[in-house]
Amino acid sequence: MTTALSYAIHTSPAPLRVATDTSDGHAALRITVTNPGPGPVTCDTITVAVPTGRGTDALTAAPETITARTEGHGDWEAEHRGGGVFRVRPALPGTGLKPGEQFVLTLDDIVVNEAVGTVTLGISEVSGDGNGLSHERASGSWKLAKSPAEAMLEDFVPDRPVVTNGETVTLTWKGIDGPDYVLFYGDQPPQTVNDCMVDGHGTWPSPALHDTTAFMLLASTEKDSVPVTYGLTTAVTVRVPDLEVGSLDANGVVRLFGRTQEIAGGTQSGTWTYTADTDGVITGYIKTNQNGAPATLNVFVTPPEPDKRQKFATQSWDVRGGTENQEASLLVPVPRGSTVSVVQKTDGGAFTAALTWFPFGSGSLQVIEP
Numbered sequence: 001m002t003t004a005l006s007y008a009i010h011t012s013p014a015p016l017r018v019a020t021d022t023s024d025g026h027a028a029l030r031i032t033v034t035n036p037g038p039g040p041v042t043c044d045t046i047t048v049a050v051p052t053g054r055g056t057d058a059l060t061a062a063p064e065t066i067t068a069r070t071e072g073h074g075d076w077e078a079e080h081r082g083g084g085v086f087r088v089r090p091a092l093p094g095t096g097l098k099p100g101e102q103f104v105l106t107l108d109d110i111v112v113n114e115a116v117g118t119v120t121l122g123i124s125e126v127s128g129d130g131n132g133l134s135h136e137r138a139s140g141s142w143k144l145a146k147s148p149a150e151a152m153l154e155d156f157v158p159d160r161p162v163v164t165n166g167e168t169v170t171l172t173w174k175g176i177d178g179p180d181y182v183l184f185y186g187d188q189p190p191q192t193v194n195d196c197m198v199d200g201h202g203t204w205p206s207p208a209l210h211d212t213t214a215f216m217l218l219a220s221t222e223k224d225s226v227p228v229t230y231g232l233t234t235a236v237t238v239r240v241p242d243l244e245v246g247s248l249d250a251n252g253v254v255r256l257f258g259r260t261q262e263i264a265g266g267t268q269s270g271t272w273t274y275t276a277d278t279d280g281v282i283t284g285y286i287k288t289n290q291n292g293a294p295a296t297l298n299v300f301v302t303p304p305e306p307d308k309r310q311k312f313a314t315q316s317w318d319v320r321g322g323t324e325n326q327e328a329s330l331l332v333p334v335p336r337g338s339t340v341s342v343v344q345k346t347d348g349g350a351f352t353a354a355l356t357w358f359p360f361g362s363g364s365l366q367v368i369e370p
Helices: none
Strands: 006-012 026-034 041-049 067-071 076-082 085-090 102-111 117-128 134-147 153-158 162-164 170-175 180-185 201-205 213-223 226-239 261-266 270-276 280-288 295-302 310-315 326-334 339-346 351-359 365-367
Touching (some): 041 102, 067 076, 067 085, 170 213, 261 270, 280 295, 280 339
Parallel strands (some): 162 226
Antiparallel strands (some): 041 085, 153 170, 180 213, 213 226, 270 339, 270 365
16 A cells, blocks of 8 residues: 655665765754645655664664654654654644645664665655544555665755745755766756865755756766766755646646636727736727727737837728727737737727736736826
């Protein structure tokens, strides 16, 4: 049976390094717990079992040194139950995670044993089904490699695993003198970060992050005339990220248009100027009751790009003749950042005009005072 919550595990260092006579093999596990949706999840207990002992399939022979904490969501608490078993519970019974919400469980001060091998981490949940019954769900096995200690790069982590849209993080790592260090992230070109190293410690401040971003740091050198490359990865989750998608499936209600806005219009000639906060469309009409006294409605759209001004015009009077109550309408696309000018006038007689702004999202048309 699969779990209701999803789990992503990052180790520091990655991969884990075993202890030696000169190194105590200290490590940490960061387990990101997320509700993938579509509904809220109420979980009574999350249990994480760390294999203990001195063998190749055990992580540590000293589970008593491990400390546990949660961050990113103040309603969850962690405790060590002994023997490498950790339980995470909501601070108040019945507290759940909404779709997309997450927190990070950090197991720190782990003393990795001396046996190279693979460790299987166990995670299970106990949650209610709404009828007062509890069900246990096991997530399966999480395999973590324990490697020899001869690594030239370790502890590649951000100062915060979760940020809001537009915030920055600081990446830190430990390394040795000699290799070339190159950082990769998002769709940016590779960046050499040798000058970010001081006394074996690297520090790199990121630019503003607008979506969840993966980082990879490669250390390259030669050993016995043979090229050697060692790499570590980490990731930062951005709350309410910018989205760029090809196909999108939605399980709930999706709104394309934001709040509509009435602009210009009325019964008087005049000129009105606006700027567009977002993409959208303007619909409008102008109408007279005299087929010999036409009224015109012009909308000029000037996008941010130069030399791209467009004119959309309509006239209430049909030169081919017709009956009274002549009416004409128009539909105008407006790119974000455009300047929009509305001009309505008549050659005589009375008219009525109305225009409505339909934004794609929450942007409005801001009035530019003459």
